[in-house]
Amino acid sequence: MKSVIRAIPLHLTLVILSILTLFPFLMMALIASKDRVQLYTGFWSLPNPVRWENFIEGARLTAPFVLNSVIVSGAVTLACLAVSILAAYVFSRVRFPGRTLIWSLVIGLLLVPGILVLVPLFLTVRSMGLFNSYAGLVLPQVAAGIPFATFLFKNFFDQLPDDLFGAAAIDGASDLTILRHIVLPLSMPIVSTVAVLILLSSWNNYVWPLVITRDEELRTIPLGLVFLYTDLNLSNFPNPGLEMAAYTMASLPILVLFFLATRTFIQGISNGAIKD
Amino acid sequence: MSNHNRPWTALLFLSPAAALLILFAYWPFLNAIRLALYRSDGLGTEEFTGLGNFQLILTDSLFWHTFGVLAVFAILLIPVSVIGPLIGARLVHGVRNARAASIYRFLFVLPVVVPMVVSVLIWRNLYAADGVINRLLETVGLETLTRAWLGDPSTVLPAIVFMAFPFVGGVNFLIYLAGFNNIPTSLYEAAELDGASLRHVFIKIELPMILPQVRIILMLAIIAVVHSYEHILVLTGGGPGNATLVPALYLFRHGFEWGNLGLASAVGCLLFLMAVGLSILNLKYVRTAE
């Protein structure tokens, strides 16, 4: 009983902080549930009645882009995980000439401003004939995720007990077998962590899809939404309710996924996935 | 066979990542460096100028001004983005009920999905002349403090930093939380036996244990503050005057609006060097502290 009472101030603080942290999200949902009249009469008040039609229309408008986002972000995440795990395993467990140098070259990429390489990268991808294609959308994003993902994986692999590997090696297992049957099962927490981080950054990526696509058929959600803004002439006829509803509906898939993944995700992180 | 010299395995396992990085990271990066040595609009015309672009930038008072702005941002933003999530994580770490803790974790990270343009729109509303902040000040009798927050060079920088309020959530929060959860319970038990105060536990036990996380987050925060410009572009466009013009936005304007891509690349190279320098300092300093 005593501990429950002692915990009250803590919970109070956390509830307040949660609300403040959630503020942008709550506002997005609040504006989304109002029409123009309601927004005019009370920007901050609760909607009465809730304009569900905004959400329905928002879902209808964003639906075509959701599939693209799922394809692109899904492919980016899977590919990035696969190549980064392989690379991290090598950096963590295999000695080879120039390892330190190559490792710092990989980590150094974290410090390169994305905007600096935007045009050269664009020209590279174009000259490979990948302009306006899924491959052009996906591959550079995979490459962009590798340094951070590899960094996190390597840190995790470094902490795995050496005995595991020694025992496996005595059994004559190949590196690939060790990776698949020993390292990966132990690494699910970090795998889910990195997956969510890569997925989020790809899901929110706006600039790369903007420059590398031309056709509407290839647009991802963030891109589709800004094009929609011009298409619906929202700068002349603002409709903040619908706008926010579209944003809200577009963030739902990732939210659901996030919610489902949160267990493994948090477990992963709690188990010290990200530790230097 | 752990840690043995096996260059062929290394080559095999590294080749997919290497191929992607060479094509889509190193090659563009080398091209960007090359471009910095040319006078170029990025559209076809190129003329070698050696270090001419760097000379132009380093003698442009506006460039140095953007570094001043960046310094203010760094001073305001880096501490809060390092310390804020630390506080958040420490508080959630203190929650004994596992289910409650996992709910807080979810809520603290959830706003990551809100698009930047949406939070900019909300904060514009808050900062407006007849917006909530000013109305609140009037209600409590502080009319003299009301102002156009984004139109006043003395308030616009803190106003932009404040958009991350209350600073406790996000990805950094998760990284810290992992650090806290990794602290062996035995250390806590020992401290409890000694009757150490909460503050003492934090300073003597927890802080040293999460220093690696602090280092990662410090590095991420440095990278973020040096590289990011999008929210400033959307919120103030660098204004009023040049009050919020950061180097990355200066780069964006030169490269993508005014057709000076060579010059813009030179700015980018300087930003890269700066990030490298700061990271090395960070590594050295924090390692010494450890």
Added chain:
Amino acid sequence: MYVTFQQDTGPPQWRHAGTVNEDVILRVRTARIIAFVCIGLVATETNADLDEDASLWRVEGAPDGARITLATFLGEMIPGLRSVAGDFEERTGIRLVVQSIPYASYALWVRTQILSREPPEVLLLEAALMEQYGTAGLLQGFDEMIGQPNPLRADHEKAWEEDFRFPLVQQARDARGRLWYLPFSQFGLGFFENRTLSESLGLTAPQTWEELMTNMQTIRESGRTAMMTAIRPDDAQTVWAAGMILEALMRPLTEKVNIDHEEGWAFDPMDRETTLRERISLEERVIAFERGLIDPARSPEFEETVRLMQAFSSHWRGDFLSLDVREVFQTFARGGVAYAMNGTWYFGTLLADLELLQEVAPESVFEYGTFPFPELTAESTDLPLAGGINQTAGMRSCFILPRQPTAEWREEAGRLLVHYLTVPSVARKVFANSQSWDIPALEEVDPRPEAEPLLPSSQYAFLPVADFIGYDDQALGEFWPLWQDFLGGRRTRGEFLQRLSQNHRRSLVRLVFSAGGEFDREFVRRELGRDFP
């Protein structure tokens, strides 16, 4: 002419009082996202001015099922453009796709699309930030086409240039006199007025600069907001105002600046014909700058323009440095603000907001009017005047034709499309189906009734010898912070003019550099007795 709000029962209607056709009624449906505006007058338009000769409509080398793209960030124009796509396809066999561009990212988008070597065949944009592509040889210029008749017109053989409102084509040329942009609509700078508010103070729409200043003084003394405006790079009204004033004040200098002209040319400020075939070359501009004629730091006309703007700005609501155009409109539409300066005429936004107001707070509904930018008189300035203000603030939207490295026929199809869209009957259909109140660039296409008062009532010769902001995109970019600092009171007039002078000079140096061998150094040396830079 004013637009009057009828406060009777039934659905809200806005009726045009005065001389304009009484049956033109606008209904704005805000329940939907898009307000459709129906104007009965244009519905029965025939295409008598279109040449039906089939050979004109064939594009050599276009494959079966050919498709071209027109991309624009002007969302308000999209329904109009789409409304003629079917007719265009019927005539040419080429499918026309009209696609949008996000406004906030258009600089980046256009750049990479052009670099992709497969850019849209036609762009409909504003001219800002586009000149670099012309200079780099990535655009088709209009220089030759503009002197020829529009081949698709059946009804006359005049040069294409004469189909456009004066002086838009002149204004569209870059600093070196080249034409990369074909005007499609124009800015007409003027004011929205809250007539209910101004009439309650006994004020009428000001016609002269002095009257405007006096009115605003009166309004402020009554405790109301005289005027709201925004000063952001995407919100150029204050710059147009300054540019128009500067053009008027500089007019007496035209002959001194335009030194390389046709034999026997003489300037008459009241006769636009005297400026039709003249333009200020880069060399002339450099010479005039070096002589101090158009150097902001040395020119009394610049000083006077800036003085007038400073006086003007003292009447604006104090938060102008933090506002964007949306906020200006929202606040104006909610009443309590007397004037809002505008050039892009978001009547649709205003009408929609007024209807909202009618629903939410009927007692605050007000009657609104518009009036054009007031005239400068001898009372307003001590400098000599040669005519008054040319109220055309300039070109707004324009067609741009990117070169097509991959297929010749695409370039031709692009040219065909802009010729098609600028035939008056087609343009009328485009504007009628759009949600734009911008004044069409074509002489024979009337603006919407609400925007009619904003058509220039008088026209003076137009050969602007100086540009207020400078002469290239970078100068424009560097101008904005300077302008904000000055109007925000953080720079004195002297400092502002000094810095502006430096910006101007640097932009001229850049232009001379990029002109390379085309720049006539000999001529400049002869005139100045030295080299530039």
